[in-house]
Amino acid sequence: MRLLWLETKRILKSRLTVCMIMMAVIFSLLMAYVPVSFYNCANPSGDKEYLSGFDALRTMKEIRSDIEGPIEHEDIKAAVKSYQEVTRKYGVDSEYSLPTEGKVETAKYEFLFWRIKEAYGPENGLSANLNTLSVDDLDEFYSAVHKHLQNNMKLEQEKYPAAQAKALSMYKKVQTPYSYYVGADSTVFDYEELLIFLILLCCVVVVASVFSTDYQTGADDIFRCAKNGKKKLAATKVLSSMTVTLGMCVLCLSVWGIATRLIWGKEGMKTSIQILFSIINLVNLNAGQLMWVLAICGTLMIISCVCLSLFISSCVSKNMVSLILSVAICLAPIVLGWILPNYIIDYAKAIFPSGGIGLQNCILFDIIDFKFFNIGPLAIWTPHLIMGFSILEIPLWIILAIISHDTEKC
Numbered sequence: 001m002r003l004l005w006l007e008t009k010r011i012l013k014s015r016l017t018v019c020m021i022m023m024a025v026i027f028s029l030l031m032a033y034v035p036v037s038f039y040n041c042a043n044p045s046g047d048k049e050y051l052s053g054f055d056a057l058r059t060m061k062e063i064r065s066d067i068e069g070p071i072e073h074e075d076i077k078a079a080v081k082s083y084q085e086v087t088r089k090y091g092v093d094s095e096y097s098l099p100t101e102g103k104v105e106t107a108k109y110e111f112l113f114w115r116i117k118e119a120y121g122p123e124n125g126l127s128a129n130l131n132t133l134s135v136d137d138l139d140e141f142y143s144a145v146h147k148h149l150q151n152n153m154k155l156e157q158e159k160y161p162a163a164q165a166k167a168l169s170m171y172k173k174v175q176t177p178y179s180y181y182v183g184a185d186s187t188v189f190d191y192e193e194l195l196i197f198l199i200l201l202c203c204v205v206v207v208a209s210v211f212s213t214d215y216q217t218g219a220d221d222i223f224r225c226a227k228n229g230k231k232k233l234a235a236t237k238v239l240s241s242m243t244v245t246l247g248m249c250v251l252c253l254s255v256w257g258i259a260t261r262l263i264w265g266k267e268g269m270k271t272s273i274q275i276l277f278s279i280i281n282l283v284n285l286n287a288g289q290l291m292w293v294l295a296i297c298g299t300l301m302i303i304s305c306v307c308l309s310l311f312i313s314s315c316v317s318k319n320m321v322s323l324i325l326s327v328a329i330c331l332a333p334i335v336l337g338w339i340l341p342n343y344i345i346d347y348a349k350a351i352f353p354s355g356g357i358g359l360q361n362c363i364l365f366d367i368i369d370f371k372f373f374n375i376g377p378l379a380i381w382t383p384h385l386i387m388g389f390s391i392l393e394i395p396l397w398i399i400l401a402i403i404s405h406d407t408e409k410c
Helices: 002-013 015-038 053-063 073-090 100-106 110-119 141-156 161-171 186-207 212-217 219-223 231-264 287-315 319-339 342-351 363-367 382-406
Strands: 040-042 050-052 372-375 378-381
Touching: 002 015, 002 231, 015 053, 015 186, 015 231, 040 053, 040 100, 050 053, 073 100, 073 110, 100 110, 110 141, 141 161, 161 372, 161 378, 186 231, 186 287, 186 319, 186 363, 212 319, 231 287, 231 382, 287 319, 287 363, 287 382, 319 342, 342 382, 363 382, 372 382, 378 382
Parallel strands: none
Antiparallel strands: 040 050, 372 378
């Protein structure tokens, strides 16, 4: 334990580590604030056309105060009725063509418009026209949602009945009616994923030189002569690096989570993700729970990437080479996503520890999507595939790093 404490202390005392931790904390606060700065709504008072930021959030809470909670069939009917009345009043075909006054009138139910269009759309995947829906026929909204999921899976997984059955089985666990509260919107989770990506880069910069520095300075030749200078020292370096990484993740994501809850409010975290993303998302989570899931998944993937970086560092005798290789492998899924077709990269990225971290290939997009990895009669949901590989690779890279360090270097 004393050796572990000394090695952890050595890493934390580095100026580079201190700078990375400070940068990561600053990013955490920034990523918590930016989403609310984009929040906007039509101004009901009329002194200016739109409100943004905290003013928009307060106004929207006042407008939607009586609709917060479970979304019942009566709310669906009221939303469609409001839509039809306002679009007829202003002589337009959709809510996008409404003047500011019309947007004020539809603001209360606006968050439901696309969800209703999605639920009652035709079987070809297109959205419904709310002006043609009969309010009297909207008594079975959640039955329509279930039917829409069946149609969607037939389109998405036409040749794979096991994937269709798996999706329907997962959706049975989703609690209905869905809940809605004014608060965190989908942008919040995009910035959580961006924060996880930035934390990853900071952690990799910190640990990329853990072994290679000793090789480069020649200190490793001295350590090898000590009683605990080989496998035990290597294991201690790996464990201390993982401890620092875990600490950075917990610190930064906690700062982000606390700041986000203070900004949006505790009640604002109770919205079902089916309201935020797609009406047929397969997991039974609300906004607050999704925050936790992304944080835990992100932390595990970051640790997996750090273990890979430690393995690279144990093989390379130059700090800069180790850092460049580590960063390059972490960015590989993003770069491959620009080059390879989706049907390849959707599954190939799973073999990379950072396969669920990025801007376009983040685990969030897999959670809200309907992709399955099909092997004969077996259908594996892609988030399970990505996280399974990440967790299995942690001990793999640790063992390889220790073995590599124990091997005599030329």
